[in-house]
Structure formats: C-alpha cells, structure tokens
Amino acid sequence: MKTALRPSVALLLIAGILGLVALAFAWAGGWLSPRRIGGAAIADALQDNLGKPEPGWRRAHAKGLCVSGYFDANGTGTALSRAALFPAGRIPVTGRFSLGGGDPLAGDGRNVFHSMALLFRLPDGEQWRMAMDHTPIFPVATPADFVSLQIAGIPDPATHKPDPAKLQAYLAGHPETKAFMDYMKSAPLPSSFANGTYYSINAFRFVDAGGASRAVRWQFEPEAPFAALDKKTLDAQPRDFLFVDALKRLSAGPMRWHMIVVLANPGDRTDNATIPWGAGHRRVDVGTLTLDRAATEAAGDCRDYNFDPLVLPRGVTASDDPLLPARSAAYSASFRRRAIEGPRPDALTQAGEGGAK
Template identity: 45%
Template sequence: MRGTKLPEVTRQPWRFGGAEVDRRSLLTGLAAVGAFLVVDVGAVAYANNWLRPAAAFTRQTVIDGLRSVYGVHLGFRKNHAKGVAVQGYFDSSGNATTLSTASVFRAGRTPVIGRFSLAGGDPFVADAPGTARGLGLAFGLPGREQWRTAMLNLPVFPDNSAQGFLGRAEAGKVVPGTGKPDPAAMAAFLGAHPETKAAMAIIKAHPPTVGFADSTFSGLNTFYAVDDAGVRTPVRWSFVPLQRAQSPGPGRDGLFDALVRQARGTPLRWRLELVVGEPSDPLDDPTVPWPAERRRVDAGTLTLTSALTEASGNARDVNFDPLVLPNGIEPSGDPLLSARSSVYAASYRMRTGEPKSPSAVQVDQVRV
C-alpha cells in the first residue's frame, strides 16, 4: 500500500482576512489525527485570486451569508454541515497513466478517507431525497503529495460564481412563518441567473437515486491531467456506483442510517471514471455539461470499508479543498475553483476554532 506520511508544512506566510498568518500556526493546537490531517494549507497560490483588494464581496461575505441562511452552528462546516466519515482504499487500474503522471493512477492501492454529506449549513437537518449529496475524498499519497476532491450527486453545478452560489442560497432561505422559501425570491434570482436556470433544468432531468450507495459523485469542475511529456488534457471525474442502495428508513437520518447499515454488511465500491474533454468543451463553467459520448477512462475502484461517527481523528477535521492536487493533476482556469478553495479554508479555520458538539449521525446507534 502506498505511503500516507504527512508532508511537512512549509513556513510560507499567507493572507487570511487581511492578516498575514503563518501556515504552521494554523495547525498549532490541533491534535495529530493521522496521515490525512494536513488541513487548510493547500492551494495557497490560488486562495485569493478571486478577491480583488477593494472587493466588497469576500470569502467572509460567503461565510456570513451561509450563517445567515442556515443559522449559527458552532464547530460544524458552514456548508455540507451534516455528514458521516468513511475510510477505505483506491485500487488503480493503471489505465489513467496514459493521461497523467499522478502516482495515484499507477497500478496499486492507495488509502483513502472521506466524508458523505448533505448540502446546507444545518448539521441536524432532516434527510431529504432532493438535498444534494456530497462525497469528499482524501487520498494518502507517498511523500508530500495529496489529492482531495469534493463531489456531488449532480450532473452539473447550479452556479458558476461564488456570488451566484450565495445568491441562490439566500433566495432559497426558509421564510419564518411560512416554513418555506419565498417563490418570488427564487424566481427573481433565476431571472437574473440564466446559467442557474439552465443547470437546474438539467438537474431536474436527473432525479436523485435511492441513497448514498447508488449515487454517482462528480467533481463537476474541470482539471488538467498532465502526462510525462507535459501534455495537458482537460478532464472531469465521476465515481460511478457498483451497488444498489438500501432504501432509507423513516426518521431524520434515514439516508445516512441506510448508508451506515449497508457499509456494516459489505464494502461499498465506486469506479473512478476520468471523462476526457474535447476542444469544444467548456473548461471554466461547471453549469454546462460535456456531451455524454465523451471518452471515459476507467481509472480504478474506490472501496469504502467502514463508516465512522464524525470525530477528531477522522474526516471531520479535513478540509476537502478541491485545489489540493498531486503532481499530474492541475486546476483549470475555472474561477469557481479558487473561490471554493478560499471559502473552504475560511469555513475550516472558523469551525476548528469553535467548540464542538456531537454530530447528528452516531454510527453506533444505527440499528440493523
């Protein structure tokens, strides 16, 4: 099995909310929780690309906006707050080495930790089939390399800007008194965001599957696979399920409980497909799908062997920053990637400094 040793954190200062912060100081005080806990240090070069110095819209605007929509829940992610940790491994087929030098694609096994989640900032929200499902994965590669990805069970992302992302969340905010969002607010938002209207139509045409175990999880943003000659090929990726899902039971945590029960009985598997872009395919807009007939490379199989209650020492404390990439995978110019990286770091930094409460899904309390 490939190595999982923590890379050393370089002493490179970076900017956070205007103040210069030593990157190592961000880790001070955190317990050492294993090989995957190098958090909040990736993608520094990209972290502030989308924040112009005088811009009124910053990553803190997004964090504050999410807290206004979903309430203040100390210690939890400001989005995808409800989740369960998982662990397992990835068996590479070796097929993707034609596209990328990334060591994770060489034939062999790589340990993985991950987290299934539901979109939204309420860690105790009732599971609902229409809520977007997330899967974050962190691959433990040898030496200093890491690969993290945060994916959804959607065919496209509804937004192509951070402003759009927050605006949509605000338009969907539940109005006190009615218990529902204001339809006029969403109509106005969609009127001003045709890209979201078009993406929502595509999402509606792909209804969600029964549960987490039979969901396809896609990265949605575009990246470059880089081969040993330096050729850069645009790719998107999806983890395609290799099993059916158990039906969710009733109750607040029905979807998660079904996942936990199923994972107890048998390992859960997904095939990693790299989808190869053509020159006509958009590289910087995850609201636009690539044609279905694009070439797909079977890169290997993800196997998840156990589900764990969120806790110190597992994926709870990992930042699934989409710009933590190994050699052989590079970001596209999609501005949403740097926006995500920046906002995830802010959410991570805030939640790790806050007091913790038990998560909604307590794995050992899920009955067979």
C-alpha cells in the first residue's frame, strides 16, 4: 500500500526541485562563479565591439540566407556513433549561410568567416544542430579570451578602428590569436558558399551502440571545385555577391557536401579549438548533404532558429572544450534578446535581392 506524502513534505520536495532547476540555470548563465563567463557577458562583449544591432538582428553572423534540403547517410557512421543521423536513409535539413560580423548590411567583400549552420530533424523528435565556419581553427581557446579579444578590438570613436596599442598588447599575450590572424591573411577565401569546406571547429565525442566513446571533429567537404577570391579586389565586389551567387546556384541545381568524420589520434587536444589536428587521421565519409532550396530570412524559416552546437542527439556528446558551453550560452542570450526586440528585418530584402528561390 502506497503512503501519501504529507502536504508539507510534498511542498518541500517541489521547492527543492525548483531550486535545483534555478541553480542549473544560474550555473549555465555564469552567475555562480566569477570565473565562468556567461552568455550575457559574451553577447555584451560582441555588442561593445561590433556595435549594438538594430532590433531583431543576431549579435554575430547577422547577415544570412535560409537554405534547406536533406542528408543521405550511407550507413558507415553507425560504426562510430548510435546517433539517428547515421543509419542509411534520408534526413531533412534546415540551414543558414552567413558571414562573420554584426552588421547585416555590410558588404560580402570582407576577409571574414563564411559559415554554414544546420539543423537535422531526426526520428523520434530528436534534433542535431551545428554551427560551422570555413576555418579549421578558432582565434581563441577560452570564453575569457574571447571576451578579452572583443574588448581589445573595440573601435576608437574617432578612427572607427581598434586601438593598435590595445590590440597589440592582447596579441602579445595570445600567440594563438596572432597565428589565427596570420592564417586569415594568407589562407585562400572561398569564392562561393558552395565551394567552401565547413568545420565543426570544436571536438565532440561519438558514442557507439556498445557504449564506446571516441573524440572526433567533422567537416563538410564540397563537391563543387574550390575557387579562391582575389583578396585584392574584395572591396570592388558587389555588396551581396556571395548571397546572390548562392541564390542563383540553387535556382539552377543543388549544392552538395560530404560529411567527413575525423577521428582523434592519441595526444590530440580536444579542449583547445585553436590547435589543428593536422594530417594522418582516420577519415570516414558518413553521407552527403544536399541543399536544394534557398530563401531570404523574411521568406524562409531559419531566422527564428538558434543553431546551438550543444543541441545533440543520443550518440553524440560534448568534449571538454570550454568554448562549447560558452557558445551555447551566448547563442541563447542573443536569441532571447532578438526574440523580444522585434521587428525582425531581413538584410537581403532591404538590399533589394529578396524573394524565395
């Protein structure tokens, strides 16, 4: 025979559960530890550096284009992870192309991140969300360094450029950021969203059906042949040329990438996104991503998604990279802010390029 809880005991249990939930939110937001950088602090740093956007814009990667399509898994990924993306079959995908920066009306002729975000709609209501850049490394290793870099790069009101002394002082203590900036100066820039490789940047862990766990990174490698932009002529390009190119390409036919899973070797760092893993790794092609439709954010449905990299299915978990919880918290903070701001404008519609394709 079951014994009913006394009202006072039941209330105490409910209060305890609510308290634990509140503590979890406080921990995620960074309120319990002065060392932990919360999502609001990261969003504030971005706004201080890039300028507070007009209501409704994302705090970073503000200029974007909605895309959609599907992922055809070839079945080989099931040996690595029990995630529902990997059994042979087709999974619908919603995504977004974007450029780095907080100004949605900035020109595309900039030497910045080209990004692809994806949301896979898996069986049983699961989702897997990814936010990837065309660079295999990131400029900072920790959330605190990210905030410090944004502060060091705040433009001077008189020159509209960062104070060279402040930026050099930061770089002197952060050779990994200097290495990234040198990489961006020298590395070729894809001429299209269609011919760039997009990297997970952070490490994750795959868990197979037997419970074995392995560290991985992944990348989406294009079927379109790579072509580089002439960086000397970036300023002369039409303002929205990358997005117009994507719309034209998708009106003519689909874009395709192969999802390549890269397995860590012994000694590879999983907690530092500034360090590339290099060559000599086992690579597994687990399937093909096909994007066959595009629309501006006013006409599409990607604008209201938060492409949080910690929205993961069973069979995939976060690594020990401290940037992952920080990215998740920052994306949530940005989403909350723009969700209550409204209206939600569209950069390409304002540029006169709008309309679904």
